[in-house]
Amino acid sequence: MSSKNVVFKKISKDKSVGVYMGKRDFVDRVDSVDPVDGIILIDHEALQGRKVFVTLSCTFRYGRDDVDVIGIAFRRELYLSTRQVYPPLQDREKGIHSRTQARLMRKLGDNAYPFFFEFPDNLPCSVCLQPAPHDVGKQCAVEFEIKAFSAESQDAKVRKRSTVKLLIRKVQFAPESEGEAPSVETTRDFLMSDKPLHVKATLDKEIYYHGEPIKVHVSVTNNSSKNIKNIIVSVDQVSTVVLYSNDSYVKSVAIEEDSVSAGATLEKVYTLLPLLANNRERRGIALDGKLKHEDTNLASSSIIKEGVLKEVLGIMVSYRVMVKLIVGGSVPCNNLMFQVQRKSNKAALSGTQGADEGRGTNRGNESMINEPESGGRGSPYTGKQEVTGRSVRTGRKTKPP
Template identity: 45%
Template sequence: MVANFKVFKKSSPNGKITIYLGKRDFVDHVSGVEPVDGVLLLDDDYINQKERKVFGQIVCSFRYGREEDEVMGLNFRKDLTLVSEQIYPSNEKVETTKLQDRLIKKLGPNAIPFKFVLPPNAPATITLQPGAEDQGEPCGVQYFLKAFVGESDTERPHARSSVSMQIRKIQYAPSKQGRQPCTVVRKDFMLSPGDLELEVTLDKQLYYHGEKIAVNICIRNNSNKVVKKIKAMIQQGVDVVLFQNGQYRTTIAHLETQEGCPIQPGSALQKVMYLLPSLQSNKDRRGIALDGQIKRQDTNLASTTLLANPEQRDAFGIIVSYAVKVKLYLGALGGELAAELPFILMHPRPERNKFIHADSQADVEMFRQDTVDPSVDDPNY
């Protein structure tokens, strides 16, 4: 009995360099990032010519402006090479994984293992949703694993002898819930006795995508004003760290009600309002932050960005946060009273990959072209 693996593959246009990866999503655990490990298969021409050098890089690409606005030499895209190493020839021995061992055994002596380690403060893969009229690449952060032939890692590689595969850096929800979010705000009124008190509580701090959020609202009206309407909303905060003023908020779910209103002086009201943050109801909203996607895969609202130290922000990324905001409307003279609670919205950590057991013949067949994900051979992928 042997373990069967799924493999992603992409080759250079001349077919002489091929990248094999076991996965394209690499998890940021806040304290560190999973290493990007795989196998590079070289043609005999490169192996026999010892003067040939093959380099590997991980490039973080940040597009912060529309591609169609790039005129008169303007460029709204920055590429940052996070890792750059010489893969072949190399004197450093790479500690191989089970997948790499299996690939080397199947592909032969021209298969060379590699392992790249991303810095812990590298930004997450995030895309800003384009408008209906926008064309070209969407704004956001993307990662590419590149391999090419050259004299040094700083020279511009030839397109025919280079290969680039898109990967993602993602985060999953922590294993433990944090403290239950709760806040109490009060408003005093000039020339009026008493105050208006608003208490907002969430049943937990961490929510998963697709999960409804229960907003518990308690209103105590000790003033002589009247509460006429209640509005609850979920706001997505986007901080484009590259710009000093690159912070904005977008309401992605809201609910207004007059049930239980008007709340007269001396009375109280307790109610629960349910909100569902989803991409389905924000399909046409330009600038909404989405989880970075690989072509032909569905995506969703961006997950909350977790930082080990909020003060040490990488100036190359996008930071996403979420908050529940509740407003009480008191009329033209009374004004408003608002309370806000931050929460975390993420994907649960998936179970560890379970190996599919098969016999030796099935293990041989898994590397046929029809068993490797065909989408990675798309030159536009």
Template identity: 45%
Template sequence: MVVNFKVFKKCSPNGKLTLYLGKRDFVDHITGTEPIDGVILLDQDYIDQRKIFGQVICSFRYGREEDEVMGLNFQKDLYLASEQLYPPPEKSEHGLTKLQERLLKKLGPNAFPFTFTLPPNSPASVTLQPGREDEGEPCGVKYFVKVFSGDSETDRTHRRSTVALGIRKVQYAPSKQGRQPCTVVRKDFMLSPGELELEVTLDKQVYHHGEKIGINICIRNNSNKVVKKIKAMVQQGVDVVLFQNGQYRSAVASVESQEGCPVNPGSSLQKVIYLIPTLESNRGRRGVAMDGTLKHEDVTLASTTLLASPDHRDAFGIVVSYSVKVKLYLGALGGELVAELPLVLMHPKPEKMKAVHADSQADVETFRQETFDGDMTNAAKC
């Protein structure tokens, strides 16, 4: 049996350090995040009397780069994991993964494994879309695995002897649907009998990116007002936790409809409106949250941030949420009636994750060298 898998490789500018990772997306299961496992390969002439350190860095940019003047800096680098990789520690707390075993066998004695564990509640990878005229690095949360040569973990790194590869901390949609979202709102009017009732129901609670969201609307007009227009939208909520007033909303999909209107007194209306929130329809809009970005990869709108508890929010994170909002327009004197429902918008869990360790019984001897020659040399750079 022949097992092929992709391996990402990046070298330092001097060619003495090489970093290998089996993947760049690491899944947050809410209770914990997958360990970051990989291998470093050192040049034989370079390792004498040198120390090699590895770190996982969370870079949080909360302001535009072009606004950094007079010493201001709108970026924080958080060192979430750090340890010495060479000379290797005598006893390792982590066992070798299948990937590490195969890489060590193929790369030889100058290859050394490493495993980093992210702390609980570390923020998810999110990028805030810059405006069309903005320059510099976009705001958001990014992760890097960094390997460098130095005298200590806090030593100033030199570009020629440093290699950094971008990774992402991601979450996938839960496999089970929650309770079907439904809400009923009513409005009465001064000096007018009766009330206006709006019922909004969604098909389900969890949607995948690119999936059509069906919004079921039922209007019962027992008042003497007239419903002239209906507007439905999907709103993205962004909470930059660092700032007390860092919450804002953007409509990432919307439609106005007069079909079935006006809804006159004593009548009712039932209809379904479909919306598909996509990043393509929001290109160039400053502040719209996207998934963490890697070069040469397509991105979508940011996924909903799932938290074990509302209090478990990292101060340097960005929390993303979604909701459906339906608004009835009653004219200048009647005002509006609004109903809102939360939903979850995420990527489905990949099929390869559903078959956990499906290749764990594969024969190591059949791992082909051409897999290295193809995928490794074409690995994406940060």
């Protein structure tokens, strides 16, 4: 049985332009980033002599009602790049950069034109803050978008019917090398006790993958006369909106509790599993960028590249394990900082599937085309394809001449 490739397709309302892309997730490996490529399909009759442009944009949206101006949510464009697709400024064949583009060019025919973008080094990855169930409007997020439109010129007023937008994601893979396993310890003396309380906590490693259990090794030597009423071991997600506001959100995404009597010793491994499935109703949880009607996972840890200002990242995300002992007051153990990342292999991403969540459903005028892999020359499309369902297969084909 032949393997199948997924092609994402979206057409403007007036049918003048359409976008075809082989994927919507683009990987940032710290030292390199996947380029963005695809195909623009045009309809000369619907264009009526207009030009066709395609843009790649990165936008930060704060999403707060109290900073709206005349009903427009606060947003800032972090990056915008525009290419003229039609009339082409170079030979069509020179604009092909991938096998998917070449295959689609053969299938879609002479009205298909390739486009290609490269991400700058200083752009953040896709991330958003989860709104509460009752919240309305746009959420706080860093989003990437491909937009194709037809107009008289690049600066002319663009009709909504002649525009098509497709959200994409810039995701981050775990670096190949990691540092030492985090470890921290603290000793606390009490006024009416001759001997101290000693706490030590360690992790197995510095980097964990989404959906991977986190094992926290906790050692408590309670030589004091105090009873430890409660031990709280939690995984905290710290999200900081560094652009303009510098707001921070600290959310416990996994927690365990225990107790130790006076004069006792505790050696225990606590296993915590931070998952979005357990935090879906909580406002302010940071998520990896979410595509329309697609599921996602908890946000990956932010990595600041050398020479890049953190303010450009929009939203910074980090994770920590906190061990807190409740005696009379609380005795916090210092934080264990670690990273949560995606696996750096091809299996970690399949289309738009999240790392620990299943595939969602595309609706509206977006569609997924399940296209069989072909070793030879592909057959051309016949006629126009109307997008009405959740996902469609390629239309009827004719034999190649």
